[in-house]
Amino acid sequence: MNPIYHRAAFLKSAPSLETTPTDQGLEVAFAGRSNAGKSSAINSLTRQNQLAKISKTPGRTQMLNFFEFGTDLRFVDLPGYGYAKVPEDVKLQWYRLMESYLNKRQSLCAIVLVMDVRHPMTDFDWQMVEWCEHAQLPMHILLTKSDKLTYGAGKNTLLKVQRELSKFTIPLSLQLFSSLKKTGIDEVHAALDSLFSMGGQQAEDEVGEDTAS
Numbered sequence: 001m002n003p004i005y006h007r008a009a010f011l012k013s014a015p016s017l018e019t020t021p022t023d024q025g026l027e028v029a030f031a032g033r034s035n036a037g038k039s040s041a042i043n044s045l046t047r048q049n050q051l052a053k054i055s056k057t058p059g060r061t062q063m064l065n066f067f068e069f070g071t072d073l074r075f076v077d078l079p080g081y082g083y084a085k086v087p088e089d090v091k092l093q094w095y096r097l098m099e100s101y102l103n104k105r106q107s108l109c110a111i112v113l114v115m116d117v118r119h120p121m122t123d124f125d126w127q128m129v130e131w132c133e134h135a136q137l138p139m140h141i142l143l144t145k146s147d148k149l150t151y152g153a154g155k156n157t158l159l160k161v162q163r164e165l166s167k168f169t170i171p172l173s174l175q176l177f178s179s180l181k182k183t184g185i186d187e188v189h190a191a192l193d194s195l196f197s198m199g200g201q202q203a204e205d206e207v208g209e210d211t212a213s
């Protein structure tokens, strides 16, 4: 457990890259299909029931939601995707927003990909992993709603997804999680500690390269 994550407070909602908070420090962004359990996961990790909105009408929020803790450390709740009912122009807007954020955001150091353990590795999820591989962004995967499966079935899914992802070269880790039962939280905190520390190390290396040249 790392209590720093409990200090997270809402910072800003941004509908575009131009309106995001100053691009300094480090942030970890949470991605996932609408209804996968992203906002619930952020609330469980920060021990705050109302921090990220748990939406009853999914697929409509085309916003990047920023939460800050400590100095220049942030979580970002990315807009969800995958609802058939969403109109084409909303899908296009989502795509453009995600593409510009993932490609241009300097402080983005890792992605937490949230998937419903009963529906892992949808097309959207594959696209996210490919994006991260392309950008060489480390990734941690939460197979959430694990309370919906027996322990054995959850473990089987975990192993299957692990095998499917073995071809990727980015640092990749995954775990079972449940916001409902509050299981797996310590493991996520440890993964976040490691992602932020890798991000900090890389930022230092880049500064080193700049001063050396």
Ligand SMILES: Nc1nc2c(ncn2[C@@H]2O[C@H](COP(=O)(O)OP(=O)(O)O)[C@@H](O)[C@H]2O)c(=O)[nH]1
Residues within 6 Å of the ligand: 032, 033, 034, 035, 036, 037, 038, 039, 040, 041, 053, 054, 055, 056, 058, 080, 144, 145, 146, 147, 148, 177, 178, 179, 180, 181
């Ligand atoms: N059983 C169960 N339901 C969950 C869990 N996490 C989220 N949910 C439910 O799944 C729905 C979508 O959750 P939400 O966090 O809003 O998903 P988001 O669209 O990815 O942000 C809500 O009805 C939640 O109560 C979980 O771990 N277990």
Ligand SMILES: [Mg+2]
Residues within 6 Å of the ligand: 038, 039, 040, 053, 054, 055, 080
């Ligand atoms: Mg949400």
